[in-house]
Amino acid sequence: MIRLENFSLESSNGRKLIKDVNLFIPSGSTVLIYGKHSIGKTMLARAIGLLDKPAYGNLYLLGKSISKLNRSELSSIHNEIGIVFQENYFINEFDLETNIIFPLILKNERNKDISQALKELLPWLSLENIIKEKVYNLSIAELKLAQFARAIIGRPRILLLDSFFKDIDKNIQKKINYLILALKKIGTTIIVFGDPPDDMAINFNKKYIIYNKGLLER
Amino acid sequence: MNFLKIKFFPNKIVDYLYFLISNTLFLVLLISLIQYRIDEKNKNENMSEIMLFIPKIGDDFEEKRDLIFNQLSANSSIISVNKLEDREIKKLLSDFLINVKLSDEVIPEVYDVQVKQSKQFNFALINNKITKIIRGALIKELRYKKTNTVILFFFSFSVLISIVLLNNFFLIKIYLSKIKNYINISRYFGVNDSIIIRNQNISFFFLLNLVFLTSYPIIKILLKSYFNLFLLDDFSKIYMVIYFIYNFIFLFVLCIQCKMYMKKLNVL
Numbered sequence: 036m037i038r039l040e041n042f043s044l045e046s047s048n049g050r051k052l053i054k055d056v057n058l059f060i061p062s063g064s065t066v067l068i069y070g071k072h073s074i075g076k077t078m079l080a081r082a083i084g085l086l087d088k089p090a091y092g093n094l095y096l097l098g099k100s101i102s103k104l105n106r107s108e109l110s111s112i113h114n115e116i117g118i119v120f121q122e123n124y125f126i127n128e129f130d131l132e133t134n135i136i137f138p139l140i141l142k143n144e145r146n147k148d149i150s151q152a153l154k155e156l157l158p159w160l161s162l163e164n165i166i167k168e169k170v171y172n173l174s175i176a177e178l179k180l181a182q183f184a185r186a187i188i189g190r191p192r193i194l195l196l197d198s199f200f201k202d203i204d205k206n207i208q209k210k211i212n213y214l215i216l217a218l219k220k221i222g223t224t225i226i227v228f229g230d231p232p233d234d235m236a237i238n239f240n241k242k243y244i245i246y247n248k249g250l251l252e253r
Numbered sequence: 254m255n256f257l258k259i260k261f262f263p264n265k266i267v268d269y270l271y272f273l274i275s276n277t278l279f280l281v282l283l284i285s286l287i288q289y290r291i292d293e294k295n296k297n298e299n300m301s302e303i304m305l306f307i308p309k310i311g312d313d314f315e316e317k318r319d320l321i322f323n324q325l326s327a328n329s330s331i332i333s334v335n336k337l338e339d340r341e342i343k344k345l346l347s348d349f350l351i352n353v354k355l356s357d358e359v360i361p362e363v364y365d366v367q368v369k370q371s372k373q374f375n376f377a378l379i380n381n382k383i384t385k386i387i388r389g390a391l392i393k394e395l396r397y398k399k400t401n402t403v404i405l406f407f408f409s410f411s412v413l414i415s416i417v418l419l420n421n422f423f424l425i426k427i428y429l430s431k432i433k434n435y436i437n438i439s440r441y442f443g444v445n446d447s448i449i450i451r452n453q454n455i456s457f458f459f460l461l462n463l464v465f466l467t468s469y470p471i472i473k474i475l476l477k478s479y480f481n482l483f484l485l486d487d488f489s490k491i492y493m494v495i496y497f498i499y500n501f502i503f504l505f506v507l508c509i510q511c512k513m514y515m516k517k518l519n520v521l
Contacts, residue, residue, distance in 0.1 A: 114443025137259045138442035
């Protein structure tokens, strides 16, 4: 469950992007939030992903008010969130495989489980042949897919996809849609920020447009 | 998948090597300095030595020398007598006799005499007896000039400690900025800060152990070969104390720096 209450966002130079938004997204739903360039989609994704603080208002994730949580409690909420960033965010010293799985290793997940999850996931995203490559040798689309793999390998309860589909090949988009459906079935809330997939294969429960500093339902 | 690298050594190997080399160097300097100071202190506490000089004169020199030793053995204050090697004597004399070549025949036999500290030693009486046996034989207490290196030691020690602390402070600072992405991504995917701090502590604890293991033989060789100092009996105790203090301070500073750096990384 995600709830925004009188939620406002400001850019680093103090420009108001989103003002007094109230929104409720139930568990297991798929939501699209779109709008023009630089209107605040990425900032909203980062705020819901607990990377940035809102200017005003409250954010509730999985029934907890974020402003009242300490660092350790925030970590446990982070644990339930998978995020695909707009920019490709990786560690250059590691190969692609390590980049996908290292948060799980640090969380002391069993090696056997990690290997099994990786084995099942990689063919869906056509990443199995480049898994040992260094990240700086890969294309933008491959890195986006790797980000997606990293975001879902821990089976998150909230999945945030920021500007994800625009670089992805149509055939792989279809496979991703299947993966998203599977995640929905286990109760994952999925929010897509930016452009939707080309053939609109995902059945969004709700679509919102960021317009005039507010969220309008379409 | 290299789990150890992912968990404990996420940065480039060259950064860990720099840490190892710089800390080994500092540790060698630190221990050598402390060892040198303790050695000096011990010397200052034992500032006098009793020496026996027997000139090699006469055909019956060896018999007369034995007579001298018989005389000395009657004295209960004397514990033992150790002969100095000719080359040691030559070395001691070379400070006074510059550019003079000494023949072995003219060098007297010199003995280091160990006596009981508590008993008063009567030099006049013994000298009187032994000069009657060999003319020129002499037993004498040599007093050394005290060296006062305390201020120099504390100054060098303070400078060295400051350099070690500053070097490690900036080293950790640079290290943390290099693993910024690693820390950020770990946190974004739910890894607790305490796990990251614990893992970094384990990795640096391991590196510090390597530093102490490699430093030990280096210090031993260096002190023996270059400074002609022998390791003190309690050297291992001193080494262990420094090991614990060094580890504690470094890991404590590492923890604080990690926490402060993570606090700065994101607002939430």
